[in-house]
Structure formats: C-alpha cells, structure tokens
Amino acid sequence: MKKIICDDPISAAEAAADIFETQIKEKPKTVLGLSTGSTPIGLYNELVSRSKAGKIDFSNVKTFNLDEYYPIKTGHKQSYSSFMNEHLFSKTKFSNTRLLSGEASNPHDECAKFDAEIIAAGGIDLQLLGLGRNGHIGFNEPAVSYPIGSNLVDLTEDTLDANSRFFSSDETQPTQALTMGIGSIFNARQILLLITGEGKADITKKLFDGVLHTDVPACFLLLHPNVTVILDKAAAGKL
Ligand code: F6R
Secondary structure, three states: OEEEOOHHHHHHHHHHHHHHHHHHOOOOOOEEEOOOOOOOOOHHHHHHHHHOOOOOOOOEEEEEEEEEEEEOOOOOOOOOHHHHHHOHHOOOOOOOEEOOOOOOOOOOHHHHHHHHHHHHOOOOOOEOOOOOOOOOEEOOOOOOOOOOOEEEEOOOOHHHHHHHHOOOOOOOOOOEEEEEHHHHOOOEEEEEEEEEHHHHHHHHHHHHHOOOOOOHOOOHHHHHOOEEEEEEOOOOOOO
16 A cells, blocks of 8 residues: 655645546546545546646546435435536536436445446546545445445444534435445555545554554555555644
8 A cells, every 4th residue: 555645635636636647648548436525625626627727638537436325316415426516527528427326216226237337347447535534435334244346335323423514404414325335446456545634543543553454444455456545644643
C-alpha cells in the first residue's frame, strides 16, 4: 500500500486528480469506480477544471458508483445519483454512468445485474474510495463476514449518525443501502483511497497499525497489490 501525505485537502485532491489524469491518458476507455460523501468533492472539482482545461477527456470513460441508499428515488435530493450529477456528471462530458438503483423492486437482482455489468465492461481500472470513520469502504460495514458481491446492507448507527448531517430534520434518512461488495472492490486493478480530516485520524491509525483487523473492512485493502492511499496531514495526524 503506497501512502502519500499531503499538506491539506486541496493538495490531496490534486494528487488524486493526477492519478485519474494519468490513468485516463494511458487508457481513454477507462472504467472508473467512484464514491460520494464529503471527501471526493475537492477531487471532483479538480477533475472538472482539468476537463474544462482540456487535460482530461471523460467522453470515453465508463463509471460505476460504489453505493446508493435503499430505498430512494433516483434524482431524490439526498440520493447518490443526485450527488454525482451535482458534483461531477452534469459538469463535464460523462455519458456512460451507472449507479445501483435505489428504486429497484428486487435489490438482490439489481446487485447481481450491477456486478455482471462491471464484468461485461472489462472490470474496474481505477476505484476511488473514501473511508468511513468506522472503517467501512463503500457501505461494507464492520462485520464478522462479508458478502463478496454487491449487496443490500443495514447501515450501522455510526454511519447513520455520520451521514445525518446531509439530511434536514423533515427528511427521512434511509437505514439501508446497496453497495459494491468487498470482492467487487477488490477486483479493481488499481485502488485509490482518499482520506482527509482529523475525524479520520483514529481509524487511519488502525488501518496502518500492521494488523489485519477483520472488523475494519478497509483492512482488506492491505492485501491488494495496487492501492495508493492519499491523506492530508489531519487524517495522518496519529500515524
Ligand atoms: C460513499 C461511500 C462511503 C464514504 C465514507 C466516507 O460513496 O462509499 O464509504 O466514502 O463514508 O464519507 P465522507 O467522505 O463523507 O467522510
């Protein structure tokens, strides 16, 4: 696992954007795995600027997103489909994007279809991840065992609490989500884990303490041959 510590979230976003730029220049038909949440917003802003400056061309890129609340209407203000449109897809030339559908009548069929589509696309070349403060990746919450493929999960109290900041008091926060499985994530040829902020310092310390904690889903990444972790100084503060 390669570790890059940057001064602040802006330089972390730039370092992450460099990896995206290199990947897409080398392979214009790149398949990307994307994430949502606070962490990637700076990166997405940087990717939009580089696209507008003609440095990155997303027109041949295909994307799969890590997760989506369930149930939730596509286009609902709090859906991850809306998040992606707001921060990335509507701002530049993406034409081939796929999120798990929070409207699927059969979530298990939807997950199987999603995994099959990733395989049909040739697999993910570069998977972006954020880190939950409980160690989750995607919405794979700490557990004793983990489904390999994409699946429907019950969100933990900690995750519901961490994400409640995005919901106003009159909005119902879904307690379940569809997520890529640990195996689907692990199949990516390259993984970029972006971690910023002091609130992630404790879990970051646990990730790097030399032990494979099975209750920290991100620890599975320690076994992957091509993972880069980009951190800001605040997240790296306890290393
Ligand atoms: C989001 C996702 C989550 C987040 C994680 C960190 O698609 O899969 O694993 O990456 O919860 O969220 P933030 O960046 O909001 O701290």
